[in-house]
Amino acid sequence: AQSVTQPDIHITVSEGASLELRCNYSYGATPYLFWYVQSPGQGLQLLLKYFSGDTLVQGIKGFEAEFKRSQSSFNLRKPSVHWSDAAEYFCAVLSGYSTLTFGKGTMLLVSP
Amino acid sequence: EAQVTQNPRYLITVTGKKLTVTCSQNMNHEYMSWYRQDPGLGLRQIYYSMNVEVTDKGDVPEGYKVSRKEKRNFPLILESPSPNQTSLYFCASSSGQGFGEQFFGPGTRLTVL
Numbered sequence A: 001a002q003s004v005t006q007p008d009i010h011i012t013v014s015e016g017a018s019l020e021l022r023c024n025y026s027y028g029a030t031p032y033l034f035w036y037v038q039s040p041g042q043g044l045q046l047l048l049k050y051f052s053g054d055t056l057v058q059g060i061k062g063f064e065a066e067f068k069r070s071q072s073s074f075n076l077r078k079p080s081v082h083w084s085d086a087a088e089y090f091c092a093v094l095s096g097y098s099t100l101t102f103g104k105g106t107m108l109l110v111s112p
Numbered sequence B: 001e002a003q004v005t006q007n008p009r010y011l012i013t014v015t016g017k018k019l020t021v022t023c024s025q026n027m028n029h030e031y032m033s034w035y036r037q038d039p040g041l042g043l044r045q046i047y048y049s050m051n052v053e054v055t056d057k058g059d060v061p062e063g064y065k066v067s068r069k070e071k072r073n074f075p076l077i078l079e080s081p082s083p084n085q086t087s088l089y090f091c092a093s094s095s096g097q098g099f100g101e102q103f104f105g106p107g108t109r110l111t112v113l
Helices: none
Strands: A003-005 A010-014 A019-021 A024-026 A033-038 A044-050 A056-058 A064-068 A073-078 A087-096 A099-102 A106-111 B004-007 B010-013 B019-025 B031-038 B042-051 B054-057 B076-078 B087-094 B108-112
Touching: A003 A087, A003 A099, A010 A019, A019 A106, A024 A073, A033 A064, A033 A073, A044 A056, A044 A064, A044 A073, A073 A087, A099 B042, B004 B087, B010 B019, B019 B031, B019 B087, B019 B108
Parallel strands: A010 A106, B010 B108
Antiparallel strands: A003 A024, A019 A073, A033 A044, A033 A087, A056 A064, A064 A073, A087 A099, A087 A106, B004 B019, B019 B076, B031 B042, B031 B087, B042 B054, B087 B108
């Protein structure tokens, strides 16, 4: 069965520092992968997605993610974190016809 | 503006009192789904619909019903809510092409006492 693991429940990063959020997936075929962000009290917003081609994908708000098939990973990165990036981040894999299987989320805290 | 709307946004109810959470999208999307979000569990799919009159169970369908009589609407029905259905619920829609972005509603926070 498809699954997504986000090993870090919480991460605290200083403002201006770099960020990497980890995501590992389990999927039999070529995965279609997504990162969503949920700000407090808000719905989910798509940051970026990977379907095929270039393994480094660019998203909104300065985020990028790298697909590594050999490691079954799709880690999210940002070179310099802003306080407004504090939110919960979800990695997901397309597990059926338009069905997403989500990880349990990583809460990002940004310290001044 | 393209959007998914949900109503109500907040609801407190009592065990056994039937309720409906509405979901509507204005993007002419074929695919719609419901998720629930619980702390430490992420989002789990309850039901989905690939088109009008076509619905199917997701990962956690027990205690829920859905209907898809119109393309734009996909209500979630709790016939007899129980406290374990206290959760944050999200409706989502996509073009149904499989690779399309899923657009999420703002969420409905339900408390069952």
